[in-house]
Amino acid sequence: MPGWEWSNGWVPKPGIIALRPLKVGDILSANFALLRVHWRAILPFTAVIALVTQVAGLLISASVKQPQNVPSPFTPSQNPNADLRKSLSTLADSYPALGAVELISFIAGILATAVTILILSKAVIGRPAPLAEVWQSVRPRLAQVFGLSAIIALIMGGTIAVFFGPVFAARSAGASDGALAGLSLLMIPGCAIVLWLCVSLLMAAPALILERQGIRSALARSFRLVRGSWWRVLGIMLLVTIMIVIAEGLISVPFTMGAVFSQGLNPDTATSTTYRILAAIGGTIGMTVTLPVVASSIALLYLDQRIRRESLDVSLAAAAGIPGYTHAEG
Template sequence: MTDTPSRRPTEPSAPKSADIPVTPEGVAEAVAEADEETVADATAGAAKPSIPVQPSATTQPPRRSYARTDAGVGTGTGTGTGTEGAAGRGTNAGPTWSAAPAWGQLSSAPIPGWEWSGSWIPKPGIVPLRPLGVGEILSGAIALLTRYWRTALTVSAAVAVLSQLMVALVTALLPLPAGSADLTLASTGNPAADLHRALVSLGDIAPLGGATGAISLFAGTLAAAGLATVASKAVMGKPASPAEAWRAVSSRLPSVVGLGLITTCATFGTLALSAAPCLIANADHSSDAAISASALLMLPGSVVALWLCISMGLAAPALVLERQSIRAALARSFRLVRGAWWRVFGVTVLVSLLTGLVSGFIALPFTAVDLIANGTGSDGTAVSSLLLAAIGGSIGAALTLPITAGASTLLYIDQRIRREALDLDLATAVGIPNYGH
């Protein structure tokens, strides 16, 4: 990425008498020579100013747009009126310049709302208005929670409580059989017996694990849609109240719920279809060869499910911010992720690991109390176990869902900046006209 246009004037050129020694005689000669040149210029009617003057609106210096590298998009620099295309974004006439301070009055202090990155880049909100790095996406998602905590926690707490109630209900209806699920998977020396035991364990935990995973994905989609407006305002440094977030989502609530259901069913439905032949073959006591062959189907099924989950991950912000239909939002997400799948995947996995650690740390005291109260042999369906798990899960989800949702919206904005130069529109929206031209 090349630098954004700098607003600092160019350095003055060295004087003609730069080789004169710094002595009283040399200084006197330099002053005399300067006086002679000034008199000569005055005679010609064009005295040279001693301090560079900022150019007027009709003779402005060129401004350069920084590089945006992505699939099908290059970089472009130039002056005057340009065009947009695969070669880059041209430049237009710059803004009207105000009176410039003298050289001695220039300061390198940060400009409010701007940050230094080789040149001054606007940062009116939680992230700078340029293509974002992984660290900036993470820090911006955390800043969404810390700066807009009232609105973020209001939305995330509602989604967290709803999702944890659903998890408690599923746990009560589909309990994990006590002692039947062998999660150690220690080898016995018999491959057929080991495969059978692994499939039995998978069959035991699949209903509960799949249901809780689907609920988590559904809750994440709801949170991403509910906080998309908040995150977009945070990027521009504008306030966002819970009422504004609700107004933005309420009219789209059926579409948001439908999108969450489609995303969840597509991801976990693919996993279930890939695992079903193996589980059925094992339940029918088929041959080891048939069971092993059907088990291999779970590998490509898992890959397809992961690809779908990442490719549809930007649909929620597109649905709310662009006011699109479910189908159009899904297509929009696929287009934005195409060519950057691994980057989106890496950021998503990193955010999931961090939020998972935080959620686990928060739930740890509640799990310890459950073990003390109900013992290690509990199947988790006791009222006290369900209550403790719901409280711990709600607190953890309320604190981590804003980070997950913020990262999703920032990824959406980042991809639009890289592909569509959205940063120029954002800069105009916050009162920085002609930025990047």
């Protein structure tokens, strides 16, 4: 039956998902369906964002002196405390450049997320989503979207500062290797709390954009939607992340190999201009595809939680012109 799917009964499927609680496979397949159906609206937009991000990152990295003799975490060491000090020094020296690159990537992710979430909301009920129309809807909300993202970044940054700050402060004060090793243990609970916050705040952007909530309400909304499903949300996002890493790796292989062979297997290939340019090209292609996948996965998890808890599928069915539909359990 066109527009319906069998799942313990006939369930309407007006767009890229069936209107019922989503399984992992549904979320993964919906990502591909979104790109297939709405690639004209999504890919040109994310391509521009990816290109600007990669060029900016290329220019910043070219202006930074590359660290030398950085200890590898996989190589046995005779002096682990000294290696820890050297690693902290390298991280502190490269932090400004890393921060600039991450800020640019952060802004790119915000724009891609906002546009993709709105396109997906239309794709779910089978409505067209031309980019001009979507951008017109997104533009008035951009200030709030950036404000929300800035607050989340401050929350994450403040948490990191609380747990990581003492380590760098002790290093700057000339603390002993033993003291640095002891303080570095604070990073473990710090990483755990940051991960918990990342997952708990994951649905704030869809709540702000699709429900037109304020920043504070969107943050609280995300906590409520994730509560009780934290591990499931984490597991699905980890799976999506692994798939993205694999995809980006496969896309970058031809460019990396081209750079390596063009330099004659020179050990300095990784710092050459040719390598960086080819890596940026591969990164642009990879980001063009993966940026909307991350955003749509978050939005699909948001819809799934609302379908499970609030019977959002009934409202979506009505919006798609399917009256009289009742909630499908799953």
